[in-house]
Amino acid sequence: MAEDPQTPDAGADVVERAQERVLLIMIVGSAAAFDDVLTGLLDIGLAGTVIESKGLMALLREEMPVFGGLASMLPDNTGTKIIFSATQRFMADRAFDLVESEFKADQRPLAFTVPIERVTGMRG
Numbered sequence: 441m442a443e444d445p446q447t448p449d450a451g452a453d454v455v456e457r458a459q460e461r462v463l464l465i466m467i468v469g470s471a472a473a474f475d476d477v478l479t480g481l482l483d484i485g486l487a488g489t490v491i492e493s494k495g496l497m498a499l500l501r502e503e504m505p506v507f508g509g510l511a512s513m514l515p516d517n518t519g520t521k522i523i524f525s526a527t528q529r530f531m532a533d534r535a536f537d538l539v540e541s542e543f544k545a546d547q548r549p550l551a552f553t554v555p556i557e558r559v560t561g562m563r564g
Contacts, residue, residue, distance in 0.1 A: 470547075486527060489523070
């Protein structure tokens with residue numbers, strides 16, 4: 441029986457999806473976890489950009505003295521690091537596998553992907 445040329449090839453769909461471009465974003469709240477995340481990402485061959493950031497509560501504690509009395513109730517965490525990586529979906533999947541296998545649920549960085557509709561200047 442001949443294959444219908446109009447029937448989509450499921451294998452090709454899987455490969456195409458794996459090669460879709462996504463923006464992987466990881467928000468890492470602790471310095472110790474950041475070192476481990478960064479090492480793991482480098483081990484799987486994922487590059488990215490790191491931005492140091494400050495959470496809303498840390499900003500309130502440091503920048504708004506009117507909230508000074510609340511400082512004892514706010515977490516001592518002074519900042520986070522955010523990793524951005526424009527990559528292919530299969531590499532983002534590898535990053536998720538790494539984070540889920542290496543970190544306990546309550547210590548994992550917040551990680552998510554966003555589809556990239558259009559890109560220029562991307563390497564790899």
